[in-house]
Amino acid sequence: MQPGAYLHRLEYRKLRSINFFRFRFRVANPFGRKGFSIFKAYPSSIISRIVSIKVRHSFLLIPFVALFSGKNSCMKNNSILFLFAIISFLGACGQSQPAQDLKKVGNEEWKKKLTPTQYHILREKGTERAFTGKYYKNTETGMYTCAACNQELFSSDTKYESGSGWPSFFKPVTQKSVETKVDRSYGMIREEVVCSRCGGHLGHVFEDGPAPTGLRYCLNSEALTFVKKKKP
Numbered sequence: 489m490q491p492g493a494y495l496h497r498l499e500y501r502k503l504r505s506i507n508f509f510r511f512r513f514r515v516a517n518p519f520g521r522k523g524f525s526i527f528k529a530y531p532s533s534i535i536s537r538i539v540s541i542k543v544r545h546s547f548l549l550i551p552f553v554a555l556f557s558g559k560n561s562c563m564k565n566n567s568i569l570f571l572f573a574i575i576s577f578l579g580a581c582g583q584s585q586p587a588q589d590l591k592k593v594g595n596e597e598w599k600k601k602l603t604p605t606q607y608h609i610l611r612e613k614g615t616e617r618a619f620t621g622k623y624y625k626n627t628e629t630g631m632y633t634c635a636a637c638n639q640e641l642f643s644s645d646t647k648y649e650s651g652s653g654w655p656s657f658f659k660p661v662t663q664k665s666v667e668t669k670v671d672r673s674y675g676m677i678r679e680e681v682v683c684s685r686c687g688g689h690l691g692h693v694f695e696d697g698p699a700p701t702g703l704r705y706c707l708n709s710e711a712l713t714f715v716k717k718k719k720p
Contacts, residue, residue, distance in 0.1 A: 590637050590686035602636060609708045610636050610688035613673075613680070618653025621709025626655070630716040637686040638713065641665050642705065650697075650704055655712070657705040658697045666705075668693060681705055 608614040632642040642657040650656035671680040681690045690711045697704035
C-alpha cells in the first residue's frame, strides 16, 4: 500500500475504569512507515461500537492528527499552516460556479422558458406587427430588460417616439449590453440588435435617431420586460 493512501483503522475502545471512551487514529505517514496516534475522551453516549473504514487520500488527516496529538511542537506548528491551506482550498471549491453560457442553451430549453411569441422573436428572429407592442406607448419610468435572461438593456430615459410603430431608444444602458450583427434577410442589409448575454434577437438599429447618438434602436416589445422604477 502506498504511504498516505488509506486510513488504516478508526477504532473506539471503552475505558472500563471510567465512563469514557478512547479512540485512536492510525494513519499511514507519507514521510515514513511510522503512524501517528491520538487519544481523546468522549462521553459514552457518543460512541458505542468499533468502526473500521478506509478513506482515500488520508494524508489530509495528518495535520489534524499532529495538531491534536501535541507530541511534536514543530510538526504541530507546520500542521496548523497546512490546516489553514486545506480550509482555504475547500472554501474556494465551495464558491459558486461560473454563470452558464446562455448562448449555448438549446432551443428546447428556451421553448420551456419563453412564450411561443417570445420564442419566435427572440430565437427565430421574428418581428411583431407595428403599433401592436405592449411597450410601444409605454411612458413609465424604469428599465427594459431582456425577456429571456433579464439583462438590463435600455433605460426609459433613452426611449422616444419615433413614429415607427415599435419601441425606440437612442442608446443602450451600456455598450456591452447589446451586440449588433449584419442581417441580410429579405433582400436588405440591416444591423440586427441582439442581447449580449443570451444572443436573443431584439430588433434592429438605424442611423436616423435623435441626438446625441443619431441612432434608433427599433425593438420588439415581446423581446423585452419592463421593470418599473420604485418610488422613493
